Amino acid sequence: MAAGELTIDQKIKYVQDTLFVISGKWKLPILMAINSGNNRFRDIQRALPGITTRVLSKELKDLEENRLLKRTVYNASPATVDYTVTTYCRNLKPLVDEMIKWGENHRAELKKEA
Amino acid sequence: MAAGELTIDQKIKYVQDTLFVISGKWKLPILMAINSGNNRFRDIQRALPGITTRVLSKELKDLEENRLLKRTVYNASPATVDYTVTTYCRNLKPLVDEMIKWGENHRAELKKEA
């Protein structure tokens, strides 16, 4: 098999890995919110109507563990915390772009024969 | 705003729509299995180690409702059923390809500083 080629089983495995990392309602939206300039906990929450502090807190931790974002604490008073996406996180852009395109198109598709 | 441009809120919305449709451990793997030549219930199940009939059955229904696959019944004896991906489903290919690439790379990334 030529280099770079994968078996269907490997492909399925990698897709499942990816699904696992970005799974859930909020992970990608959180990254998108941060990436578009919302770097503080409160800002992120405001940018994502419906998310609770508990969920946001947990998701931020997961994303940090997967090296998709970085958490920086500033010991000012009141203490502030900054979240920024990592360079590694930017690898997700093509994927996210595809999801935006597909989601947009899918909405149109479902309308067709509603 | 130029045509085709989306606000960050719209983007998040579309990404969430897409996530909703492909969410879960099995939907994309099922489509991939069917697409690579497993068109019968039993074949799909065999191609996806770990999936149960209950889950497969439910996922197939969801996918059919989202127009991603087509179910055809042949009234032979014993009755056979054929699942095929729709043309619309093929729109997912760029997305799936990106997920394969990302999943493959992510595995390497996590190994780096294990």
Next chain:
DNA sequence: CTGTATCCATGATGATACTG
């Protein structure tokens, strides 16, 4: 072969209140 019916475990998500 192609499913359906139950039952059950777990995790994901949500509501709310509270702390440093």
Next chain:
DNA sequence: CAGTATCATCATGGATACAG
């Protein structure tokens, strides 16, 4: 501001048995 602590709820997925 930036979370944590509890409690409640719901969806997902799995085990197993059975039916047409």
